[in-house]
Amino acid sequence: xxxxxxxxxxxxxxxxxxxxxxxxxxxxxxxxxxxxxxxxxxxxxxxxxxxxxxxxxxxxxxxxxxxxxxxxxxxxxxxxxxxxxxxxxxxxxxxxxxxxxxxxxxxxxxxxxxxxxxxxxxxxxxxxxxxxxxxxxxxxxxxxxxxxxxxxxxxxxxxxxxxxxxxxxxxxxxxxxxxxxxxxxxxxxxxxxxxxxxxxxxxxxxxxxxxxxxxxxxxxxxxxxxxxxxxxxxxxxxxxxxxxxxxxxxxxxxxxxxxxxxxxxxxxxxxxxxxxxxxxxxxxxxxxxxxxxxxxxxxxxxxxxxxxxxxxxxxxxxxxxxxxxxxxxxxxxxxxxxxxxxxxxxxxxxxxxxxxxxxxxxxxxxxxxxxxxxxxxxxxxxxxxxxxxxxxxxxxxxxxxxxxxxxxxxxxxxxxxxxxxxxxxxxxxxxxxxxxxxxxxxxxxxxxxxxxxxxxxxxxxxxxxxxxxxxxxxxxxxxxxxxxxxxxxxxxxxxxxxxxxxxxxxxxxxxxxxxxxxxxxxxxxxxxxxxxxxxxxxxxxxxxxxxxxxxxxxxxxxxxxxxxxxxxxxxxxxxxxxxxxxxxxxxxxxxxxxxxxxxxxxxxxxxxxxxxxxxxxxxxxxxxxxxxxxxxxxxxxxxxxxxxxxxxxxxxxxxxxxxxxxxxxxxxxxxxxxxxxxxxxxxxxxxxxxxxxxxxxxxxxxxxxxxxxxxxxxxxxxxxxxxxxxxxxxxxxxxxxxxxxxxxxxxxxxxxxxxxxxxxxxxxxxxxxxxxxxxxxxxxxxxxxxxxxxxxxxxxxxxxx
Numbered sequence: 001x002x003x004x005x006x007x008x009x010x011x012x013x014x015x016x017x018x019x020x021x022x023x024x025x026x027x028x029x030x031x032x033x034x035x036x037x038x039x040x041x042x043x044x045x046x047x048x049x050x051x052x053x054x055x056x057x058x059x060x061x062x063x064x065x066x067x068x069x070x071x072x073x074x075x076x077x078x079x080x081x082x083x084x085x086x087x088x089x090x091x092x093x094x095x096x097x098x099x100x101x102x103x104x105x106x107x108x109x110x111x112x113x114x115x116x117x118x119x120x121x122x123x124x125x126x127x128x129x130x131x132x133x134x135x136x137x138x139x140x141x142x143x144x145x146x147x148x149x150x151x152x153x154x155x156x157x158x159x160x161x162x163x164x165x166x167x168x169x170x171x172x173x174x175x176x177x178x179x180x181x182x183x184x185x186x187x188x189x190x191x192x193x194x195x196x197x198x199x200x201x202x203x204x205x206x207x208x209x210x211x212x213x214x215x216x217x218x219x220x221x222x223x224x225x226x227x228x229x230x231x232x233x234x235x236x237x238x239x240x241x242x243x244x245x246x247x248x249x250x251x252x253x254x255x256x257x258x259x260x261x262x263x264x265x266x267x268x269x270x271x272x273x274x275x276x277x278x279x280x281x282x283x284x285x286x287x288x289x290x291x292x293x294x295x296x297x298x299x300x301x302x303x304x305x306x307x308x309x310x311x312x313x314x315x316x317x318x319x320x321x322x323x324x325x326x327x328x329x330x331x332x333x334x335x336x337x338x339x340x341x342x343x344x345x346x347x348x349x350x351x352x353x354x355x356x357x358x359x360x361x362x363x364x365x366x367x368x369x370x371x372x373x374x375x376x377x378x379x380x381x382x383x384x385x386x387x388x389x390x391x392x393x394x395x396x397x398x399x400x401x402x403x404x405x406x407x408x409x410x411x412x413x414x415x416x417x418x419x420x421x422x423x424x425x426x427x428x429x430x431x432x433x434x435x436x437x438x439x440x441x442x443x444x445x446x447x448x449x450x451x452x453x454x455x456x457x458x459x460x461x462x463x464x465x466x467x468x469x470x471x472x473x474x475x476x477x478x479x480x481x482x483x484x485x486x487x488x489x490x491x492x493x494x495x496x497x498x499x500x501x502x503x504x505x506x507x508x509x510x511x512x513x514x515x516x517x518x519x520x521x522x523x524x525x526x527x528x529x530x531x532x533x534x535x536x537x538x539x540x541x542x543x544x545x546x547x548x549x550x551x552x553x554x555x556x557x558x559x560x561x562x563x564x565x566x567x568x569x570x571x572x573x574x575x576x577x578x579x580x581x582x583x584x585x586x587x588x589x590x591x592x593x594x595x596x597x598x599x600x601x602x603x604x605x606x607x608x609x610x611x612x613x614x615x616x617x618x619x620x621x622x623x624x625x626x627x628x629x630x631x632x633x634x635x636x637x638x639x640x641x642x643x644x645x646x647x648x649x650x651x652x653x654x655x656x657x658x659x660x661x662x663x664x665x666x667x668x669x670x671x672x673x674x675x676x677x678x679x680x681x682x683x684x685x686x687x688x689x690x691x692x693x694x695x696x697x698x699x700x701x702x703x704x705x706x707x708x709x710x711x712x713x714x715x716x717x718x719x720x721x722x723x724x725x726x727x728x729x730x731x732x733x734x735x736x737x738x739x740x741x742x743x744x745x746x747x748x749x750x751x752x753x754x755x756x757x758x759x760x761x762x763x764x765x766x767x768x769x770x771x772x773x774x775x776x777x778x779x780x781x782x783x784x785x786x787x788x789x790x791x792x793x794x795x796x797x798x799x800x801x
Contacts, residue, residue, distance in 0.1 A: 001048065001049070001080055001081070002047070002048065002079055003045070003077070003078055003080045003084070004046040004047075004053050004057075004075055004077045004078075005043070005045055005046075005075070006043070006044040006045075006046065006057070006073060006076075007037070007043055007044075007073075008041055008043075008044065008060060008070060008072070008073050008074075009070075009071045010070045010071035010072070011068050011112055012042045012069075012070065013042070013155075014141075014155045014186070015068040015112050015142075016065045016067070016068075016141025016142060017065055017068050018034045018035075018042065019090070019141065019183045019184070020064070020065045020068075021034045021042070021060075022088060022089075022178045023178075025046065025088040026088055026179075028048065028049075028052035028055050028056055029048060029052060030046050030048040030053065031046075031047040031083060031085035031086065031087055032044065032045040032046045032047050032048075032085050032089075033045045033085065033089050033090070034088075034089075034090055034091070035091045035092065045084075047080070047083055047084065050077075053077070057075065065141065065142060066142045066143075066309060067112045067115060067142060067309070068112075069421075090178050111146055111150065111153070111487075112421065113147050113310070113417050113418055113420065114144070114147055114148050114254060115143050115144065115146075115417060116143060116309050116311040116341035117139070117143050117144070117341065118143035120142070120181065121139060121140055121142075121143055121343075122346060124138055125138055125343055125346065131190050131192075132190055132191075134232050134347065135189075136197050136347055136389070137187075137189050137194045137195050137197075137389070137391065138190070138343055139187045139188050140181045140182045141181055141182065141183065141184070144185070144188075145187050145253050145254075146187070147254075147395060147397060147419055147420055147462075148253055148393055148395050148396070148397050149161045149162060149391070149393070150394060150395075150486060151394055153485070153486060156186060157186045160186055160187065161217065161393070161394050162186060162187050162391070163217055164216055164217030164218045165193055165195060165391070167188075167193055168190065170190065170192070171189065171190055171193055174188075195218075195389045195390050196231070196389060196390050197230065197234045197235070197344070197387070197389050198225070198227060198229075198234055198387075198388055199229045199233075199235075199237040199238050199385060199387050199388075200221070200225035200227045200228050200385065200386050200388070201225070201384065201385050201386070202224055202225060202226065202383075202386070217392065218390040218391070219372050219388075219389075219390050219391060219393070220372065220373070221372055221390060222376045224376055224380075225388070228385070232347075234387060235344070235347045235350075235351065235387070237385065237387075238250070238385060238387040239348055239352045241384055241385040242261050242352060243261065243354075245261060245264055245266055245267045246260070246267070246384035246385065247259070247270065247274065248260070248383060248384065248385045248387055249379055249383045250344060250358070251375065251386075251393075252342055252344065252345075253341070253342055253397070254370070254395065254396055254397030254416050255360065255361065255368040255370050255396045255397065255398065256368065256369055256370070256375055257360065258357075258360075258361050258379070258382065259285075260356065260357050261354050262282075262324050262325060262354065262355040262356055263324060263325055263354045263355065264325060264354075265325040265326065265327060267325075267357075268282070268325040268327040269325075271357060271359070272327060274381070275364070275382060276364055277364065279330050279331070279663045279667065280663065280664040280667075281332055281334075281335070281336060282357045283313045283336040283337070283338060283357070283358055283359060284328060284337050284338075284355045284356065284357060285337075285338050285340060285355065285358045286337055286338075287340065287352075287355075288339065289307060289339070291355060292306065294319065294322075294323065295319055295322045295323060295324055295337065295355060296317060296318055296319050296322065296337055297318075297319060298316055299404060301404050301409055302314050302404050305402055305404070306337065306338065306339055309417070310400065310417030310418060311338055311339055311417055312399065312400035312401060312417060313337065313399050313400065313401040313413075314336070314402055314403070315336050315401070315402070315403040315404075315412070316334060316336075317333060318333055318334060322335070323355075331658075332670055332671065332674050333673070333677045334403075334674070336401060337355075338399065344387065360398060360399075361375060362378075365465075365466060365468075366472070367396060367464075367471060367472060368398060370393040371392070371393070372386075372388050372390070376388075395462065395482050396462070396475075397415050397419060398413065398416060398462065398463045399415065400414055400415045400417050400418055400463075403755055405755055405757045406757055406761040406764055408778060410754065410777060410778070410781070411777070411778075411779070411780060412781055412783065412785070413463045414449060414463065414780060414781060414785060414786075415462045416462070418460075419460060419461065419462045420483060420487060422458055422459045423457070423459075423779045423780055424457060425456055425457065425458050425536045425796070426536055426537060426538065426539035427539050437492065437494045437796075437799045438452065438453060438454045438489065438490070438492035438493065438494065439452070439453040439492050439494045439495075439522075439791075439792045439795045439799070440492040440495050440496070440518065440792075441453070441495075441496040441497070441524075441789070441790075441791035441792040442505040442509050442788065442791075443467070443476075443497075443498070443505055443788040443791070444498045444505065444526060444529075444787045445467055445468060445498070445503045445504065445505060445784075446466045446468075447463070447465065447466065447665075447783055447784040447785045448463075448464045448466070448472075448787075448788070449462065449464055449785050449788055450476060451789050451791070451792045452483060452487065452489055452792070453492070453792035453793070453795075454489055458536075458789050458793075459487050460483075460780070460789060461479040461480060461482075461483045464479055467503075467504050467508075468504055469504070473504055473508060476505070477508075493517075493519045494518065494519075494795055494799060495509040495518045495520070495522070496523075496524050496788075496791035496792055496795035497509035497521060497523060497791065498526055498529075498553065498787070498791070499523040499525045499526065500552075500553035509521045522791075524790070524791040524794045524795060525552070526552030526553055526787065527545075527549075527552050527560055527563050527565060527751070528794060529788075529793075529794060530545070530547040530750040530751050530790055531543070531547055531565050531567035531748055531750060531790070532791075532793040532794045532797075533750065533777060533780055533782075533786045533787070533790035533793065534749075534750050534775055534776060535568070535748065536793040537778060537779055538748075538775045540775065541568055541569065542566070542567065543567060543746040543748040543775065544564060544565070544566055544567070544739040544742070544744050544747050545563075545564070545565045545572075545735075545749075546563075546564060546732070546735050546747065546748065546749045546750070546751075546763065547560075547563045547750055548562055548563075548645040548646070548749075548750075548751040548754065549644070549646055549751035549752040550590070550644055550647065550665075550666070550752060551590070551642075558580065558641040559641065559642035559643070559644055559647075560577075561578075561642060561645055561646055561647065562644055562645035562648065562697075562699075562731065563576075563578075564731065566738060566742055566744065568797075569793055569796075570794065570797040570801050574694060575734075575738045576695045576696060576731075576735070576737075576738055578645060578696055578699050578731070579689055579697060579698055580603075580643050580691060581596075581599045581602075581641065581642060581643075581647075581699065581700060582602055582636075582639035582641060583595070583599055583640050583641070583642045583647065584599055584602075584629045584632045584638070584639050585629065585639075589647065590650075591661070592619065592620055592661055592662070593654035593659065593661075593662065594612075594617050594619045594626075594654045594660055595619075595629055596650055596654065597617050597651045597654050598617075598626075598629045598630065599633065599642075600648070600651050600703040601703070602633040603699075603700040604701060604704050605704070606704065608633060609626065609627070609630045611707065612626055612630075613626075615707055615710065615711070616657070617654060617655060619660075620660075643696070645727065645731070645753050646669055646753060648699050649669040649672055649727070650662070650669055651703065652672055652706060652719075652720065653668035653672040653720075655703070655706065656675065656710065656719060656720060657716075658671045658672055658675050658716070658720070659671040659672070672720050672723070672724075673724070673757070673758070675720040676717065676723070677721075679715060679719070679720055679721035679722075680717075680721055681721040681722045681725035682709070682714075682718065682722045682725075684702070684725075684726045686701065686702050686726050686729070688734070695734055695737070696734075697727070697730035697731055697734065702723070702727070706723055721758070725758065725762055728758070728763050728766075729762055729766060731763070732747075732762065732763040732767055735747045735763075735767065736767060736770040739772055740770070745773060746773040746775055747763075747767045747772050747773070747774050747775070748774075748775050748776065749763050749764075749774060749775075750782045751782055751783070752782065752784070754776055754777065754782035754783075
């Protein structure tokens, strides 16, 4: 007989790991015990036949529960003559606070993220003989909400918003049965004891007043909501609303969506008009992968991402004969698609035979609504009906978004399904416990997610958004507090922030030191943070980094965004990039790309005004604004200098008449990519110039050349493709030269431009042709949503130095 003591680390608490071990041990006729450890691991004692022990250990490594992540399995085996156990049992945890749910302590948390309804729960939902038949909130240890419902640790029912829903006798029985997959499933419920579902309308939006605060732990249904139906009938009423061309609010796991028929142009148009979102692309939810095939093309990687338990929105190539209304993603060749991830979604698609637009239920620039009262009060003049439930959403959490660019999966927004799972800070930067200070990184200004670095892990908050006002700053503060609560970490003494002196997040970092609890700040240059995020993901000390985006504050006071950096984790050197050009009107050039056309023309040779007129470049203020812009350039008044790759692409978009005004972040460049996807790039060799001792791509020359080709009759599609290809080749060539000159073996590609499929492909081809390795972001967004991770990496490296 053999006895084995096993210690397992990773995400192994609150994911059904102990019941899994129990069932496997019983199946293999093993005796012993399994318990949670105070360091967030699991300890297993096994007694029995050595082959049976081998089988269980293999299952731990190869077939763990769906939501678990096994990082290490340490085993101490020995032969024994006398058994110490009579049977196998799940025993109390070593730590009094780590009961039967998730546990986190000073070494970091293991609370898993919210995940999609699993296949077995979905089977129960559809089984007429099941207690859970047609019940929207069914869940088990393999699925359901976690992060969005927990108030504090440990993750036990009393510390979640499910505390308001005591288990009925039948649910208590399975909750206490180790052989059942709902054993200690903290969010399980049934129609007799769980959260209720209600559909209602608001007959007079102007009469909606403030909602009553929760009194019994539930999210109350507002008095202003005129109840139409409850439970299964509520889903039918919602289906009727959207199939009749209406707009419905769907309260979900981490917030709420506005939904309408994605194939109905009138419904989509009404949603745009009522929400004030004239062009920003809407996401679409399809009932299954077969339905996705009818609206978009999918690669194997995209299909895998769609169907994963994380259920992100995946940007796909729109089908040529798509049934979607043109207004879903106007001017783009991609469409964001996701599959159902909650019981409500599945029940709704049982009655709705078309894809649905699902877009966040929030006013532009404000955090998403998460409580019934604000939902009804804030959207009474937008929605025709409300499908609500009375389970409180403790932490709002937007849908995650990913895109596959040049075959690599790039997160665009890392939120639901991922948070609060940590992202490793890969060796050689990993510090041992106590080696170096913990760091809080508060991110930049746009697309913010904050991060807390502790030892070899970095925990990111959910997507917060643009922190440019009091509402989103309050959301950022609460998101950080919640992250610390669910990881069990203390507030770090070091706060990393963007080097831009005027960001709200910079002021917030300073305030954390002035008022406590932090004692020092570290400013991190925007593009260095981008570069460091790739280094940490790929366990590299150094790379030549192409950091390409729209805007980042440079230490020279100019606007960076098309940079070649020789970057380590602690330091960087600017060794190349794009030629500096003026931005007439400063930020107005970002909103109105025609101004960047003028700036690029002014930086080159030839007349500006005549060229603008010859190409028919339109300005919002017509000829008067065009004349004013030219005067600004001549007088060098309010014309800050930029090297931004994003602004160059915006200018090309305006030159071609593709996008002359920006209504959402990235719109001109995204529309340009859609046009370029239909074109053929000309092979243009772009010259370089020297600026302050560094080589730069001569973008004014390139821009003039593109204009000449357009004037000579080249199709807009070909000019767009040529612009992207020439920019990519020029920058990649500079990066290769710098890497070879400095004996650096890798080139990193990061920043928002890294989402561009064609640019990413050309950069990779140039880098690999030179015998170098190309690395990019795969776990955190290349865009600004990954900046906080990079800030934490840089600050940690500087602290240890």
